[in-house]
Amino acid sequence: MKITKHNWILLLIVFTGISWIVADNRYFKPKPVAFKVPKGWPQPVYDFSKNPLTEEGIALGKKLFYDGRLSKDGNFSCGSCHQQFGAFNTYDHSLSHGYNNSLTTRNAPGLFNQAWQKEFMWDGGINHLDLQPLAPITAENEMAETITNVIAKLKADKEYRKLFKAAFGDETINTQRLGKAISQFVLQLVSSNSKYDRVKRGEASFILPEKLGYEIFQQKCVSCHTEPMFTDYSYRNTGLTLDPALKDQGRMRITNNPKDSLKFKVPSLRNVAVTFPFGHDGRFFSLMNVFEHYRKNMVVSSTTDSLLARKLALSNYEIGQLTAFLFTLTDSSFLKDPRFAPPGTGTNTNPPADIHQ
Amino acid sequence: MKKLCYFLYIALLPLTAFQLPERQQPPERNLRLVFHHQLGKELLETGKTVRNILGDSISIEKFKYYISNIILTNAAGKQVKLPAQYFLVDENEPASKIISLSIPDILISRIGFLLGVDSTRNVSGVQTGALDPMKGMFWTWNSGYIMAKLEGTAEALLTPGHRFTYHVGGFRMGMNTARYIELSLPPTNGSVQEIHITADINQWFKSASEINIAQTPVCHSPGGLAMKLADNYQTMFAIHSIR
Numbered sequence: 001m002k003i004t005k006h007n008w009i010l011l012l013i014v015f016t017g018i019s020w021i022v023a024d025n026r027y028f029k030p031k032p033v034a035f036k037v038p039k040g041w042p043q044p045v046y047d048f049s050k051n052p053l054t055e056e057g058i059a060l061g062k063k064l065f066y067d068g069r070l071s072k073d074g075n076f077s078c079g080s081c082h083q084q085f086g087a088f089n090t091y092d093h094s095l096s097h098g099y100n101n102s103l104t105t106r107n108a109p110g111l112f113n114q115a116w117q118k119e120f121m122w123d124g125g126i127n128h129l130d131l132q133p134l135a136p137i138t139a140e141n142e143m144a145e146t147i148t149n150v151i152a153k154l155k156a157d158k159e160y161r162k163l164f165k166a167a168f169g170d171e172t173i174n175t176q177r178l179g180k181a182i183s184q185f186v187l188q189l190v191s192s193n194s195k196y197d198r199v200k201r202g203e204a205s206f207i208l209p210e211k212l213g214y215e216i217f218q219q220k221c222v223s224c225h226t227e228p229m230f231t232d233y234s235y236r237n238t239g240l241t242l243d244p245a246l247k248d249q250g251r252m253r254i255t256n257n258p259k260d261s262l263k264f265k266v267p268s269l270r271n272v273a274v275t276f277p278f279g280h281d282g283r284f285f286s287l288m289n290v291f292e293h294y295r296k297n298m299v300v301s302s303t304t305d306s307l308l309a310r311k312l313a314l315s316n317y318e319i320g321q322l323t324a325f326l327f328t329l330t331d332s333s334f335l336k337d338p339r340f341a342p343p344g345t346g347t348n349t350n351p352p353a354d355i356h357q
Numbered sequence: 358m359k360k361l362c363y364f365l366y367i368a369l370l371p372l373t374a375f376q377l378p379e380r381q382q383p384p385e386r387n388l389r390l391v392f393h394h395q396l397g398k399e400l401l402e403t404g405k406t407v408r409n410i411l412g413d414s415i416s417i418e419k420f421k422y423y424i425s426n427i428i429l430t431n432a433a434g435k436q437v438k439l440p441a442q443y444f445l446v447d448e449n450e451p452a453s454k455i456i457s458l459s460i461p462d463i464l465i466s467r468i469g470f471l472l473g474v475d476s477t478r479n480v481s482g483v484q485t486g487a488l489d490p491m492k493g494m495f496w497t498w499n500s501g502y503i504m505a506k507l508e509g510t511a512e513a514l515l516t517p518g519h520r521f522t523y524h525v526g527g528f529r530m531g532m533n534t535a536r537y538i539e540l541s542l543p544p545t546n547g548s549v550q551e552i553h554i555t556a557d558i559n560q561w562f563k564s565a566s567e568i569n570i571a572q573t574p575v576c577h578s579p580g581g582l583a584m585k586l587a588d589n590y591q592t593m594f595a596i597h598s599i600r
């Protein structure tokens with residue numbers, strides 16, 4: 001075949017184009033994902049500029065979240081204690097199950113709206129979302145694995161090498177990328193579509209008990225369970241007595257300050273209907289237990305929150321209306337969102353019928 | 358054939374165009390910091406039973422600490438802060454006891470550094486390199502670096518395996534265990550290539566306060582004991598020699 005002058009130029013253009021694409025690497029960059037802040041919500045505190053969300057990063061994070069190999073014996077993934085049908089708490093468990101028949105020290109809280117949270121754990125000991133997975137991975141009574149082993153297992157897996165490259169540009173697998181990838185998935189867990197949210201957006205309206213309950217809530221609960229997150233992220237002593245087996249001093253474990261004795265983070269009340277049992281050690285099995293605690297059983301001590309110095313007066317009528325309101329905080333679309341479901345389980349996110357203790 | 362070569366040359370030209378050379382900084386020279394670990398006058402030997410300054414019979418197994426935020430000062434008092442770098446000096450990793458630095462060409466009369474990791478790096482998520490939490494110098498349950506570790510055994514201890522473990526960390530106000538250390542170099546006219554620094558473990562046990570191993574064999578969290586140990590290790594460094 002004789003190459004004409006015309007073909008020469010054509011070939012030159014094609015080759016130049018290919019080499020430009022290869023050299024620039026633009027073609028292989030992960031696809032950015034925008035983080036949507038629900039209307040009327042504050043700006044998130046997570047610094048997305050340090051860990052830009054991408055489709056590949058989120059997919060990798062999800063695989064890691066549901067991978068039991070992050071634990072010592074392969075049995076415990078993040079998802080085994082953070083179950084979607086319980087808004088990512090451990091459904092119906094006061095404490096979760098860890099490696100070698102151990103029990104965790106605290107109740108696994110629901111995971112949602114983490115982009116707005118500055119400190120993690122009931123005592124706020126962890127100061128960055130990317131660091132959070134390292135605590136359960138290395139805890140002897142949770143996943144009981146070492147970071148070194150986790151990284152070695154991931155590096156040995158061809159599929160993970162491919163996924164890390166897709167998410168971060170090269171096959172480097174290290175602790176930082178592990179943390180960032182899991183964060184990318186967890187940051188997606190935004191719960192902002194409960195009936196309460198729809199009422200706020202003008203798309204629905206409360207029935208009478210819900211409306212009355214909301215009014216009572218605003219008088220008696222909102223100073224700590226602040227809207228729209230339903231927590232002010234502070235640490236407070238709500239008159240819980242020290243459990244003699246757990247001996248958990250809460251926030252004081254981190255600050256060493258006796259004034260922080262028995263203080264725990266105010267939990268969000270979003271999805272409260274499915275995140276039972278309640279309290280940092282899951283000692284309350286129902287909302288009724290919680291109301292009884294506040295109006296009757298709490299023990300006021302020197303570090304008890306000043307707002308609860310005379311406990312919290314609640315009539316049976318008020319408890320009824322409050323319960324109706326709190327049920328409007330359940331975000332059923334979040335609980336069934338297939339994007340967050342364990343791989344291979346489709347959209348079946350119902351809790352197991354046979355619930356064991 | 359000649360045509361083909363010519364064609365390939367043109368086609369591959371754009372590839373090279375994207376490989377821009379990195380800009381070079383103004384001329385710098387090398388400086389090596391060499392750490393010598395000792396117990397009193399004796400060079401540290403891990404696993405060997407020796408007496409510490411308080412007369413306790415001990416054997417050291419692990420000794421490591423972070424060095425960062427290095428500042429050089431010349432005779433006129435002019436300070437040069439080196440770019441942010443973090444080094445984990447580890448008795449069990451001989452190579453880690455020699456730190457190679459690239460520094461501007463100044464006559465050094467004093468050297469300053471932080472034993473530990475500054476608070477910024479304690480609150481900025483997961484770090485890499487020497488600061489990777491995988492290095493075992495990080496508390497996952499109470500975010501923050503272990504600035505220095507000293508572990509060993511002492512026959513007299515009633516702890517499991519007769520072990521004592523000092524993991525000294527904490528960066529929050531009032532509990533900060535990072536310590537800034539400044540050492541003066543002996544006078545010299547030449548340009549210093551190597552600074553040999555001794556770290557005396559005896560200072561951990563007796564300096565600002567006395568640390569009795571039998572009374573406090575374990576430190577695993579920020580707080581009072583960690584602060585005492587930090588005040589003690591602040592004085593462990595001395596200039597051995599310069600070259």
